[in-house]
Amino acid sequence: PAGPGAAMRLTALLAALRPVLPLVLGLSLGCSLSLLRASWSQSGGDEQCLGPAGRPGPLAGGARPEAPDGRPGPGHEDFRPRIVPYYRDPNKPYKKVLRTRYIQTELGFHERLFVAVLTSKVTLNTLAVAVNKTVAHHFPRLLYFTGLRGAKVPHGMVLVAHGDERPIWLMYETMHYIHQHFGSDYDWFYIMQDDTYAQAEQVKALVTHLSINQDVYLGRAEEFIGGDEQARYCHGGFGYLISRSLLLKLHPHLDSCRNEILSVRPDEWLGRCIIDFLGITCVSQLQGQHYHTYELAKNTEPEKEEEEEFQAALAVHPVSDVTLMYRLHKHFSRIQLDRAYQEIQDLQMQIRNLTSLTPAGEAGLTWPVGINAPFLPKSRFEVISWDYFTEQHLFSCPDGSPKCELSGASKADVSEIIESALEQLNSRYQPLLRFSKRQLLNGYRRFDPTRGMEYTLDLLLEAVTQKGHSHVLAKRVSLVRPLSKVEIIPMPYVTEATQVQLVLPLTVQELDFVANFLDMFAMNTLDTHDNALLTLLFIYHPYDAQRVSQVDVFAGVKAMVGELEKRYAEVKIPWISVKTEVPSQVKLMDIVSKKHPVDTLFFLASVWTEINMEFLNRCRMNTISNWQVFFPVHFQEFNPALVYRGEQTASSGTDFLRDGHFDRHSFAEACFYNSDYMTARTKLAADILDRDEVLESMEVFDVFLHYSGLHLFRAVEPGLVQKYALRSCNPRLSEELYHRCVLSNLEGLASRSHLAMALFEQEQANST
Numbered sequence: 001p002a003g004p005g006a007a008m009r010l011t012a013l014l015a016a017l018r019p020v021l022p023l024v025l026g027l028s029l030g031c032s033l034s035l036l037r038a039s040w041s042q043s044g045g046d047e048q049c050l051g052p053a054g055r056p057g058p059l060a061g062g063a064r065p066e067a068p069d070g071r072p073g074p075g076h077e078d079f080r081p082r083i084v085p086y087y088r089d090p091n092k093p094y095k096k097v098l099r100t101r102y103i104q105t106e107l108g109f110h111e112r113l114f115v116a117v118l119t120s121k122v123t124l125n126t127l128a129v130a131v132n133k134t135v136a137h138h139f140p141r142l143l144y145f146t147g148l149r150g151a152k153v154p155h156g157m158v159l160v161a162h163g164d165e166r167p168i169w170l171m172y173e174t175m176h177y178i179h180q181h182f183g184s185d186y187d188w189f190y191i192m193q194d195d196t197y198a199q200a201e202q203v204k205a206l207v208t209h210l211s212i213n214q215d216v217y218l219g220r221a222e223e224f225i226g227g228d229e230q231a232r233y234c235h236g237g238f239g240y241l242i243s244r245s246l247l248l249k250l251h252p253h254l255d256s257c258r259n260e261i262l263s264v265r266p267d268e269w270l271g272r273c274i275i276d277f278l279g280i281t282c283v284s285q286l287q288g289q290h291y292h293t294y295e296l297a298k299n300t301e302p303e304k305e306e307e308e309e310f311q312a313a314l315a316v317h318p319v320s321d322v323t324l325m326y327r328l329h330k331h332f333s334r335i336q337l338d339r340a341y342q343e344i345q346d347l348q349m350q351i352r353n354l355t356s357l358t359p360a361g362e363a364g365l366t367w368p369v370g371i372n373a374p375f376l377p378k379s380r381f382e383v384i385s386w387d388y389f390t391e392q393h394l395f396s397c398p399d400g401s402p403k404c405e406l407s408g409a410s411k412a413d414v415s416e417i418i419e420s421a422l423e424q425l426n427s428r429y430q431p432l433l434r435f436s437k438r439q440l441l442n443g444y445r446r447f448d449p450t451r452g453m454e455y456t457l458d459l460l461l462e463a464v465t466q467k468g469h470s471h472v473l474a475k476r477v478s479l480v481r482p483l484s485k486v487e488i489i490p491m492p493y494v495t496e497a498t499q500v501q502l503v504l505p506l507t508v509q510e511l512d513f514v515a516n517f518l519d520m521f522a523m524n525t526l527d528t529h530d531n532a533l534l535t536l537l538f539i540y541h542p543y544d545a546q547r548v549s550q551v552d553v554f555a556g557v558k559a560m561v562g563e564l565e566k567r568y569a570e571v572k573i574p575w576i577s578v579k580t581e582v583p584s585q586v587k588l589m590d591i592v593s594k595k596h597p598v599d600t601l602f603f604l605a606s607v608w609t610e611i612n613m614e615f616l617n618r619c620r621m622n623t624i625s626n627w628q629v630f631f632p633v634h635f636q637e638f639n640p641a642l643v644y645r646g647e648q649t650a651s652s653g654t655d656f657l658r659d660g661h662f663d664r665h666s667f668a669e670a671c672f673y674n675s676d677y678m679t680a681r682t683k684l685a686a687d688i689l690d691r692d693e694v695l696e697s698m699e700v701f702d703v704f705l706h707y708s709g710l711h712l713f714r715a716v717e718p719g720l721v722q723k724y725a726l727r728s729c730n731p732r733l734s735e736e737l738y739h740r741c742v743l744s745n746l747e748g749l750a751s752r753s754h755l756a757m758a759l760f761e762q763e764q765a766n767s768t
Helices: 002-043 127-134 167-182 200-208 244-260 266-278 322-355 408-429 508-526 542-546 555-567 585-594 613-622 674-688 692-697 700-707 735-747 752-767
Strands: 111-118 142-146 159-161 186-193 217-219 221-223 232-234 240-243 293-295 315-317 387-389 433-448 452-465 470-482 500-506 532-540 575-579 601-604 628-637 660-662 670-673 711-722
Touching: 111 167, 111 200, 127 142, 127 322, 142 167, 167 186, 167 244, 167 266, 186 200, 186 244, 200 240, 217 232, 232 266, 240 244, 244 266, 408 433, 408 452, 408 470, 500 508, 500 585, 500 613, 508 532, 508 555, 508 613, 532 542, 532 555, 532 585, 575 585, 585 601, 585 674, 585 692, 585 700, 601 613, 601 674, 613 628, 613 711, 670 674, 670 700, 674 692, 674 700, 700 711
Parallel strands: 111 142, 111 186, 142 159, 293 315, 500 532, 500 601, 532 575, 628 711
Antiparallel strands: 186 240, 217 240, 221 232, 387 433, 433 452, 452 470, 601 670, 628 660, 628 670
16 A cells, blocks of 8 residues: 555656756756866966977967956956056145046047149149049048148148148148148048049048058059169059058157158158158058059050049049049949849848748838838827929928929929939830820829838829830839938037027016016026026007106016026126017017127027027037028927916926927027128118118018028927917018018917817807
8 A cells, every 4th residue: 555655656746847847857967967077177287389499389379368356368468357546645736527428439439531632833723633533532531732832722621731842841840730630530531642543432431441550651562763672652542541540650760751751652751751760661451451552654545444443442543634534433423222132132132031031021122122111190190291382383492382383302303213214114114115204193202200201193104115115104113212321410619608688578568477587597598507598679659668767667577687686696687678569579689789809609599488598508519600690499288277277287297398399489598699780781781772661560580591501490488488468469560570470379278189179078068
């Protein structure tokens, strides 16, 4: 009896342990292998790799031995992190650490490539201009160097004139200038002549594959005449590449080279200088990268050159005339374009082959292959609408009208997309069919921010067969103009330390909101000692101006200003009184502009504006003298009576933007420099002559838009929030300004859902 019971208990125990049995076996095996490995390591710990003479040799893979105490051995200092302890002498006064503006500067990052082009008096306005028009915009930074003094600089070129046309002196001064101004900013320096055509993209790709830690002197290696057979210099006609480390080592010896080395050619002089003082010779290949060049013969036809050496050349020399430079650029651009198309096709083929292995399978393959899938809206409010157009008209106009003439960039866009559609159809169906356009029946386009501009065209086509038979048919095609590579637009340097002059125009209808404005100004600028000043502009109606000695409608505001000046002794808030029936924004700004220096940064505010430091800093950064003006789109809160309907109106502290919308109809706020305004205003005065009534139909935005060549930066500004208030629209202003004011009031009431709910509740109340 006991035997069967014990067997049953053992069977039950094994059944319970079966799920964890693999884990137990894995742990046991792992511990055993660890013990065996530890014993092997201890037994061989005192042995060293011996070299040929019995001395300890290097470790495998080029590793360096460690010190006996486990610390890194010689040569490891650059590869092991070390903590530098911070120590501050308590006896010395504390100094604020000055940080660099950009983290790139603090971390010591350098730009990749600097290009120097050597030109002369004869070729400055010919070959140098051709270089500037063909390859200059492909390089991140390119300067032209000449020995001509007082040379007239062609448009769009940055020229450095040394004042001495001797070739050796020009090279010496150029190398000295590059080291002094750009030696600490760039990793690579490419020096070429203006009779050289260089493939910019190939040169940029070359430097990305080279190590910046080596002294590099790379180009077309040439022998010195009557010199050492192993010494080489880089031929200047084909360009050459110098690393930053080589330039830093070479600079102390430039003066000695100028005095001691005699040469007729500047490239030979530089090569001899590098060899004599640094012991580095020119090479044509380095780290697996080849510097391919091609020497052009006379009367060369670039289109007919089929040699592989020519097709792979990074630099071509000599280029005898401007026309040949443009023909070379066209030829190599076509080669680059064909390579790009081939790479696109290869990538698309790889994507198609890999799509079947994805969870979605071939159904997840989107068109065009390799372009982001179309945006999928999560609600009906996120649906991107299509704009309808024909060859003559656009049915979605910027001014809101239902129909307008197709012109300008839109007309060019439609013409180009139709030509592209015909080209794609003919390339697909030729030689069986050839298509020609009869008419565009329907056109639709929309901008998808995830992929680009999408088009759908209904084309009436005439198809002609190989035998000459024709047939008219309608065909629908879809096209995508994908978003290209994002480019960073260079902007002038600005700081956040600029003083901002706030200008606040006030009318009698706005007196109820002044107290809140002044409180916010005091709390966010005066208490924080922000570099901002305030000027008030009191706009008197002629009737109120006549009674100002008896009853001053702005007496309360002036009393508030006096209290602020008492509280902040160092602050003065001036005011200007103006008498007018029509408070034109331009006329008011004319008065303020004359009372301030030309370098004043104005912020034209409204009484509902809540001033804060965050926005003032953006005003400083987005406004650039003689370059850009800033017109922020403030966030307008909705009417709380309609949005909350008696509920608690206080927003939670985590809500960044409360219930409201960005008021695109308002142009009351603006940031601009006085000098820019005065320049645009002068052009306006010359245009309208003495017709001052035109100013009543204009705002400051219109002045900059029509009478300045500056960038107008108009963007939503989440840091500029305004409470709800019903604005008073002056009917004496122009029809457009009055209409915009009314629209701003109507759209600022509430959202559609809130208005629908209010109407529903009103109908419910009326029905009961």
